[in-house]
Amino acid sequence: MSKQLRPMLKVEKWLKRAFLPGMRTFRPSAVAIVITSPGGSAAQSELIHQRVRSLAQQTGTTVYTFAEDVAASGGYWLMCAGDEMYSTATSLVGSIGVITAGFGLHRVLEKYEIERRVFTAGKYKDQLDPFRQVKPGEVERVQELLSDLHESFQEVVRSTRGNKLDTSNEDDLWSGRIWTGRQAAKLGLIDSVGTVESVCKQKFGEKTVFVQCGEPPRAGLLDAFGARAPLSFGQMGWSQGSAYQAATGAAQGFLDEVEYRSMMARYGL
Template sequence: MSSLTDRIAAILPGAVVGRKPTIPVVRLNGAIGISVGLRPGLSLASVAPLLERAFSYPRASAVAIAINSPGGSPVQSQLIHTRIRALADEKKIPVFAFCEDAAASGGYLIACAADEIFADASSIVGSIGVVSSGFGFHELISRYGIERRLYTTGEAKAILDPFQPEKAEDVARLRKLQERVFDAFKQLVRDRRGARLPQDLDHELFSGAFWAGEDAKALGLIDEIGDMRSVLRARFGKKLRLRPIQAQRPGLIAQFMRQPPGAGEMRSLIDPREALATLEERALWSRLGL
């Protein structure tokens, strides 16, 4: 809840109530589009209310976005990026992104929504690329005499089924899709970073590699090394106030209504869906060495 001064200042002219520069802070932590247990993954649905409140904060001098994400869904990354830019343009408020442990892949895509990007010297930044992964179980089930029965109404409906041998035409179709997504990612980075990117290093920048903060700065992926408090105090003065924008917790009735069917029944100690989501998120962090 905002302070009494903030509430009074929202309805009275600035000359009546002395105000210090105030910057709302939105924290984006975790994998994008991957929900683990009761912790929702980053998505437009979970982030939009926080962004709306941040950009509607009375007389905000800017909005700060703290990012700590290994990436995830390209669609949700793009949706969050687009919403940040739409609100920034509508409210005419500058946006500063601060990379923490990592702003990689979709996390970096979101960071590009900011007017300026900052990182710690040890932050991991970049990983501009598209990845798909899976397993092949057809030899395993054959070894144990398991017969795979699959019925579809389209020849491409079961593309890359993990229980069938991989087909070259299926891989080619997947790679074409990846190239489409990759091209959109590259164009977004070029549009947002502009002349700050070296013109002769496209192959390195868009190789899927990632870098520590200083190297990311040299490549134009970020603007400066620095932490949020120090950077913003230097920019807006030592009397600056940072206002974290917190998610509003649903009431007990809302939480009960959101539970899936059977949630109140006796469940096994390990939920397979939650375990898989946890492994998927862990894999995203592990590829960065974190």
């Protein structure tokens, strides 16, 4: 998720293009949304989820959501925008929970005899300031916020999955655990195991045509060294990009790889 542009604003144009292609002679049979995300802002997840459902209702279009590598936490919240939800057998799905984290650095200031001066208007404005000790009651207030966000998340899952959920051990569902795609299917967190291509061709036939609505693949680190030819998406289809695209995409490709590895490390993989 981009730090420079809020996720909702970033995906809005692609959602409109998917649901409202702007051509009278063409209407999609369905919209398939492929998700790889370890999570993010609860508010942005909610906004995108609501926007997908709004466009689906407005156009009468069925939505299928698919998890690739990871659809956890906010990523799973997005999956719940689908009328039907799928993942690969080895995808990581779930993590229905809320987290916040920080550091306690007040001892560092004490060690180096640094005096920090903070001025506020509002009793709780400096809540959980990392440069001072935790005040009495702060943990409880933060926990109240997290619990309320957690309840909102659970409500979305319950309203989406309904009686499909295996509630024999309901506390485990809301514990923040992640599951593989196969495990998630058994728990009712997804409908079944499948890929976007296999599911859509099964539903709409082998001649199903997929129209991509999203960011085109960027050139990666290997492209800068000529390991593979970069691609760009034009009006006539896929074509080779320029060496300039490879060079400018190399840094972003490296950052994407770092982000991906960090995401996997988060779940001990």
